[in-house]
Amino acid sequence: MALPKYTEPHYRIWHYVYLTICAAVFFFLVAPLFVIFPLSFNAEEFLVFSDGMKRLDPDAFSLRWYQDMIYGTKNPWGLAAKNSFIIAIFATIGSVILGTVAALGLSSRHMPYKGLIMAVLISPMIVPLIISGVAIFFFMAKVGLAATHTGIVLAHIILGTPFVVITVTATLSGFDHSVTRAAASLGSDPVNTFMKITLPLILPGVISGGLFAFVTSFDEVVVVLFLAGLENTTIPIQMWTGLREQLSPTILAVATCLIILSTLILVTAELLRRRSERLRGINR
């Protein structure tokens, strides 16, 4: 944003002030994430930069917390990671199937009570998690699914579907319905049309909704805290316990891994979003 030459001095000053403010806000947003990286390589047990680290002394850095995370004797991270992935994958599959099918119905112009139904379907995203946690816990306890993987997967499907519904309905809003009519006129049945025509076209939206559902489940702690028993511990639960009791650098090693994971997911989601916009013919 270069300023035109004729800009008066005080506007010029204001412009630089504005840019400085923006830089500060971006710094505030991103910098905290980068504190974790170096500290996770700390050779010492404290969560502060040691003098050695400030001098960039190689001896002050080590991989011991990563070793502790993977090989540590009493470490719950292995079980937690396994549980987290299993739960998140099943919750994502469930959310994507239920959410996509519902989104197809919702974007039909024949859908009755659209606003009301949409509001109900989106509500798990809006209602404070603590209330969702209490309500889902009461339900799961009643049907005997508390402290089971199934119960947690179902709970995460509840929390994940709103994201799929939103992203897929957004993708379908630019969808050209004449292609499905063309398929039908050529003798294709609705299921075949969906698999061969609709799904490939809305796939970016479906996948990005799925990513949201995955991250929601993978990062969810409030509801799991109510539902999980010792066997069902997940990475967020372990982090929560660790942060409450004692901040050990092992947590920072785990956190670094999570940041890398979220970066990968972010890049995938961004690429998909752009692809989706290209497919839908939105040029910017």
Added chain:
Amino acid sequence: MSSETKQILTTDGIPLEVSLKKAEKKNKIKAFLLVAPLLLFIIITYVFPIGDMLMRSVDDKMVTEMLPKTFKSMEKWDGQDLPPEEVFEAFYFDFQKLIEEEREGKLSTQLNYTKNGFKSIIKKLRRKSKSFEEGNYKEQIMSVHRRWADVEYWRAIKRRAPAYTYQKYLKGIDMYENEKGQIINVPEDRRVHRILWMRTLEIAFFVTVFCFLMAYPIAHLLATLPMKYSNLLMICVLLPFWTSLLVRTASWMILLQQQGIVNDFFVMIGLVSDDNRLEMMFNKTGSYVAMTQILLPFMVLPLYSVMKTISPSLMRAGKSLGGTPFVAFWKVYFPLTIPGIGAGCLLVFILAIGYYITPALVGGASGTLISNQIAFHMKSTLDWSFASAMGLMLLSGVLVIYWLYNKLVGIDNIKLG
């Protein structure tokens, strides 16, 4: 010509209007069938359980079922003086049954909620009642402890007779119903919940304001920069958005601790002395700082998506008509961004008002919110009906904002990423 001959017929001879209506109806059912699985799933596993919370919050059947005879005989008692012998007798038999079922402990806990002092006298009554003789239960019970001869305690029992109660809601706003049925405030020094409600509103409000003040300039920058720069900067907004909440909270715990980097920096620039480091964690400051950073992307994204649609030529037109850049901004640009401001502020406020994890970790005692109190009652005191009542009070607040959001922005206009 009659109207029937005018009617257009389809090839099967059915009037077009009828045929169309039929097709329309079929489409409606088809669309609904697609939505039905998810709708049913959400209603059964989510909407009903929230209704269940409502039942739990007003449910008071426990004591009603424990003392059926007592409450029946109390119907005739006016509550002025001590109840007559028959009430004592009924109470004695109810109580004996509870001892057999080993449920007298639960009764004492329940009655203690209504009036302090029941725990010890029920324990004592259980011990002494073994050697009770038949007849004249009034005298015998009253001789166990002088509180059993106090009419206040019998009134307290009577107050538990109805199967439903709104006491938990009153408790949630630090009020209670006294012996005479008046609703009054609890003494000033014992009010905890009102402070929490106020603090929750205060923190949610200021976090929203801070988020708005910080998000507006960067959303503007993102919307006006050329694509190749703005895409890069957008990553700075989206990366925290996609990063685990616990990771972000952990990084604030490291930054804000007394030996942390922020304090180091303050010492370095001489703002505070080394032995006088600021306490920024486990208090309100911690909640403010961490929540603002965590919720900031939720403000930036709606603002950005609105600002992106505002044509830059509008500002140029404003300036060419003689407005200074500030006037052009204030009169032209700002009003156009109000939908985005509304969306972002409502979203951040809704999220902030129900925040739990971050305040629990960095908020300490003075920075916790109403959610933390709900979790406390769910996990520690096990007063689930009170937790449900508080949850529903919070929920009704959120639903009002949700409704507003739906009116102003439309639920289907929520944008993600």
